[in-house]
Amino acid sequence: MKRGTVCFIALLLILTSAANVFAQGQQAVETRPTGPVTIEFWTTETQSDRMATIQVLIDTFSALNPGITVNLVPVDENDLVTQAQTAYAAKSLPAIFEAPAETAVSFGTQGIVDVATTTRLIEKIGKDRFYAGPLKVLETTGKGDYYAIPYHGWIQGIWYRADWFEKAGLNPPTTWEDILKAAKYFYRPELNQYGILVGTLPEAYTEQCFTPIAMSNGAALFDANKKLVFNSPEMREAVEFYAELAKYNPPGPQTWRARDYYLQGKMAMFFYSTYIMDDLALQEAAMGSLTGDNFKDLIGTDFDPDLVGKTRVASIVTNTSSAGYGTVVSLGLFDQGDPAKTAAAQKFLEYLYTPNAYVTFLHMAPGGMNPMLKEIATNARFQNDPMGLFKRYGTEKMAEIIDGLENIETFSIVGGNRIEAASEITAKQIIPQMLYKITQENVSVTNAMAWAETEMKKLVK
Amino acid sequence: MRELKIRKPALPHDQQPIVLAGMNARALREQRFGWALVFPSVFIILALILYPVVYNIYLSFFEFKLTGDNIFVGLRNYLGVITDSEFHLAVRATLVYVVFSTVGTTLLGLGVALVMNKKFPLRSFVRSLILLPYVAPVISVVFSWQFIFDPVNGIFMDVFHNKLGLFAERFSLIGSPDTAIWVAILFGIWKNFPFTYLMILSRLQAIDETLYEAAEVDGASGWQKFKSITLPEVYFVVSALILLRVIWNFNKFEEVYLLTSNVKVLSVYTYLKAFTGTMDLGQGSTLAVLQFVILIGFILFYVKKVLKW
Incomplete structure (x- = not known):
């Protein structure tokens, strides 16, 4: 400033x-x-x-x-x-x-x-x-x-290149099926272009991407009786779907910083909060993101002033139910x-x-x-x-x-009741660690979920 | 001796027999003055080094609670760590990292020192230029390396994938757990060889030229001169450098963690275990103790066998 x-x-x-x-x-x-x-x-x-x-x-x-x-x-x-x-x-x-x-x-x-x-x-x-x-x-x-006292908040969604979607005749990425279809379609690594960005590093961003996917499949960490129900068929499906999406990520483990690939026109979709709005709309903010404190890995690129007009957001993910985050x-x-x-x-x-x-x-x-x-x-x-x-x-x-x-929906509110242990699990980043193991270390879904469940039980006991 | 026997019961335990041997009051004052002089350093060492080490060993027998009510668990932390497959992987990663980075640093340092010992134009300029990686701040060079190896925008993939076509597809050399350790090793060698080079070069410059002249008179080849004169002369410097490098690299954290974050050498694994996820300071302390024990074992072996002290 x-x-x-x-x-x-x-x-x-x-x-x-x-x-x-x-x-x-x-x-x-x-x-x-x-x-x-x-x-x-x-x-x-x-x-x-x-x-x-x-x-x-x-x-x-x-x-x-x-x-x-x-x-x-x-x-x-x-x-x-x-x-x-x-x-x-x-x-x-x-x-x-x-x-x-x-x-x-x-x-x-x-x-x-x-x-x-x-x-x-x-x-x-x-x-x-x-x-x-x-x-x-x-x-x-x-x-x-x-x-604590709520002070500010943000909504997450899938931000996507509406112009690419229209040209390809694809539906907006709101359902599991449409998200995966578009991710596959736009994944063209030979052109240095990628389908989607979901978090795969063991960091908070990864859980932020994963939560609406799990919740849209009815998967939860706890039931209404505060019993740990993490290792369920619904959760497994969500984890498998997430791992499948991660295949259409830019190479290597990724976090929110890779949203810059979108700003550079090298990616079709990415999970992100409403924080992106100023980056999309304003040259100064975008330049700051590309070259400043936020992203030391990348040099800047020319700002596309029309990007905001070409971008739309899908804030709800739908599969067996709908979920926002x-x-x-x-x-x-x-x-x-x-x-x-x-x-x-x-x-x-x-x-x-x-x-x-x-x-x-x-x-x-x-x-x-x-x-x-x-x-x-x-x-x-x-x-x-x-x-x-x-x-x-x-x-x-x-x-x-x-x-x-x-x-706002989170794993920690079930049936209107707050479950502290779920917040503990989020704060300790167990789910992101599990997803990293699966997507980057080739650990099987079964083993990674078993590991996560053991870690969660340590916190719940 | 008789005097000793007579006086012993009357003396406090901490005033040792030196006094008994006939020390006068002045010597005693001097001794006290001596202690007063060294006390600040001894106190600082005890407070800043010994206390954390002892507290760390103490913690390794407890299950650490944030509220302070630690639970004594005996050897459970040790059993937990030793039977943990991730610990075995960390030990293996540490060995690979230490062996390759130490060998690489030493060989490159030795080679560059030999070259820099020859006379050529602009030698002093090149000598100081070589020191750059060593003196540059870790964080800034780490970011440069991360940018170089960025899979989408980095120059490495641009050259080797786009321009030369050596790789069929783009990949994250730093991000992938399989390749990250090799990048970390390469980075360690590049960053630290100037120190080795500097130490060896200073030793090389102290070698008596007449030794080489005599060898030349005897018709020795370049290799023979190196083997019979240079190598024995630099042997102890190189051995000491290897020892230091092993100690430093065994405990290396910032270079590895900042560059890759997914190469779990022991120090990184200890940090992750103690401070992230389900934070377990008890097991973290145990890991630190084991790391210390492994290192001390190596140092004793090395000092006895290689340095022959």
Whole structure:
């Protein structure tokens, strides 16, 4: 992000936050810590431009709350659990973390999250102001308490070259049959062109691709009685189908970074979140993706300004049933054992939910970061994003995406009940490891699934 | 001796018989001063090296719990690791990696040192140029290598598949578990041979020229001069370099993990076991202990048999 833009945001925030100063000042009297407090904030927004924006928010907050210093620490999403484990052992957990809901629940079940303060904070912000679906994902089994607070979320789908599909007379990739047919059709390695991108590295992205495929076949990790039912015929079919799709991937183990092959016109379809919208639509963002922090493996290529018009998204996968997939990203509080730090963290989180700070945060990735407070979705400033995505895609399409968050499906919600062990399994990346074994190490489906089941049982016991 | 017997019961245990042998107060003060001087280093060594090692050994007998309530499991971690087929694969991968990368580094280092010992124009420039891979930051060269071997956009596939047609299809040399280890070995050799070269070259320059002159007078061939003069002269340097390289490569983590992430040598396997998936710090510690034991065994054998110390 340009320095000018950052300065402008800072100025805007300071000016527009003036109205909140009085209210915040009053709250500060209630909870103001006795001396200066320093807290850490772990963010998964590791790209430099996003960190710059968050830093602007922190600076604004610090100007309003001189006694509180917030240190921003970037932590890769895939390293969160490891980092938390070592930080816990070293007694240096940060006050605040940003994490996917499944990871937050996993932290919660390990007893390292401040559930009481989190729940109080949700009540204070106003439970009714949140979308119900995302809140449900973060609820404790006992109900009524929460492991973390939903902050933003994204929907995943299969993004595909509609112009290629039309030319080939193929159906949009919504059913298993159509996805496989198109993947086969467009897989032309001799032309350096590939059919599809599904994750095959043992990373979070792989599970994100696999989940809607499994769920669309009625496969689950647990039944309603919280019994592990992973090793089922439905799951086996889903795993076999996924392994078949992976044959039409670009060569070698792959992760989300390979979406750049799509931007270069070398791939027909790829699983991705709505984060891709700005890359597809905007030259600056796409160039940044191709050459910047995101993808050090590849050099850039000419941007295709018509790509957004040629791309469509299939957000639901259908086989025996239909399934969509998305992720709620939450903000949580690690147990600090220090009331001053907890109070400071609470204050900072409250600040992040004020409209101006919230919209500024979400505008880091329009389309990718969608609000969890209903009123923000209809907020005029939110709909007027600096990249002009709402205008480009249309407010209606964007509203559809945000509404999709209400019905997020994951392995950890069965029959309306949250199953913590499923979040543990996701956080420990057992399914991605299994898929890596099958697709890259040629381990048989039977053996890999047996291995995964054994690992899952270790967590469930 | 009589004095010793008389004084012994009166002395605290930690004040050893040196005092008894008639040490005066000044010597005692000096001894204390000496201890005060070395104390900071001893303390740092104990705190930063010995404590983690001992704690690691301690952990290897426990099932580690994040909440701190570790459960004593005796030798169960050791049995679990030794009977684990992935451990056997990791040992095999480590042996392959260590043997080939050490041999490659040493031979290339020796060869380049011999060439660089000859006089030719711009020799000093070339000598410093060779050091580049060794001094370049690992992460930056790793990214360059990953780009070179990228299956879709990399130059390697462009040349060998597209232009020369040596490979029938594109594949990921770094990504595929079968080929990744060889790329890691090649990378290790390329990155580390300059150190070997530098050490051997400095030894070569210290060899007395008259030895070669005498050999030439006796009519020795190039090979004979190398075998009978150069090799014996550099023997101990090369042996010490091999020992160091084995130790370094046996524990090598960052080069292998950053470059390939799927070559499970022991250090990478230990990391994966301890910190990813179903994180098992107990078994991770066990692996670290076993790695340490294997390495110490090799060092003792090598020092006795090869270095003949």
